[in-house]
Amino acid sequence: MTSQLDCQYWNNRYRNADTGWDIGYAAPPLTSYFDQLTDKNKRILIPGCGNGYEVAYLLENGFQNITVIDIAPALTEMLSQKFAPHAGKELTIYTGDFFEHSGVYDLIIEQTFFCALNPTLRSCYVEKMHELLSPGGKLVGLLFNRDFQGGPPFGGSREEYEPLFSQKFSKGSMEPCYNSIPPRRDAELFIQMEK
Ligand SMILES: C[S@@+](CC[C@H](N)C(=O)[O-])C[C@H]1O[C@@H](n2cnc3c(N)ncnc32)[C@H](O)[C@@H]1O
Numbered sequence: 798m799t800s801q802l803d804c805q806y807w808n809n810r811y812r813n814a815d816t817g818w819d820i821g822y823a824a825p826p827l828t829s830y831f832d833q834l835t836d837k838n839k840r841i842l843i844p845g846c847g848n849g850y851e852v853a854y855l856l857e858n859g860f861q862n863i864t865v866i867d868i869a870p871a872l873t874e875m876l877s878q879k880f881a882p883h884a885g886k887e888l889t890i891y892t893g894d895f896f897e898h899s900g901v902y903d904l905i906i907e908q909t910f911f912c913a914l915n916p917t918l919r920s921c922y923v924e925k926m927h928e929l930l931s932p933g934g935k936l937v938g939l940l941f942n943r944d945f946q947g948g949p950p951f952g953g954s955r956e957e958y959e960p961l962f963s964q965k966f967s968k969g970s971m972e973p974c975y976n977s978i979p980p981r982r983d984a985e986l987f988i989q990m991e992k
Pocket residue numbers: 802807808818819820844845846847848866867868869872893894895896908909910913914
């Protein structure tokens with residue numbers, strides 16, 4: 798396993814265009830979820846946001862309060878240019894470590910961020926997500942339901958995740974995802990955890 802999954806590691810992955818996780822468009826399970834939201838003022842956070850396809854989708858659909866945080870400055874510099882008309886308005890872009898972020902959000906979106914972290918951080922991830930959510934706020938997104946050799950990504954299973962998330966979240970669901978992209982078919986769980 799790569800020992801230091803730090804800022805330099807992720808920055809180099811972007812600088813070297815070594816971004817095998819990047820699907821090139823907003824993931825259908827997430828866009829379907831966004832499509833049924835009526836409150837466009839929800840405070841939405843996307844940690845480890847990558848190239849921001851979900852951000853573009855949210856902006857196109859009128860969402861007014863989106864925040865992203867990513868540890869790789871090479872990426873966030875690119876995002877600042879890509880989303881220049883929205884930055885500082887509907888969209889706030891932070892460069893930094895999710896675990897040091899503070900704020901309050903109604904909705905936090907997960908996609909290949911959990912699996913990018915060293916598995917020793919999983920309890921901290923759950924605690925931090927819970928801390929960042931408003932009462933009634935939700936963590937929604939996708940977790941891999943399969944193993945990988947080495948990592949990142951680091952996989953797992955519903956059997957592992959349920960006790961982990963139930964440490965902080967008493968309400969929620971974790972179901973096989975029915976509309977994953979083809980390479981991830983039958984290998985993802987769609988999660989909704991409510992604070
Ligand atoms: C596997 S990529 C996924 C990117 C995006 N979610 C996607 O699906 O395309 C993981 C992302 O998390 C970011 N990241 C890793 N550790 C982080 C941390 N501690 N805080 C914030 N971002 C982090 C990386 O820079 C990278 O952009």
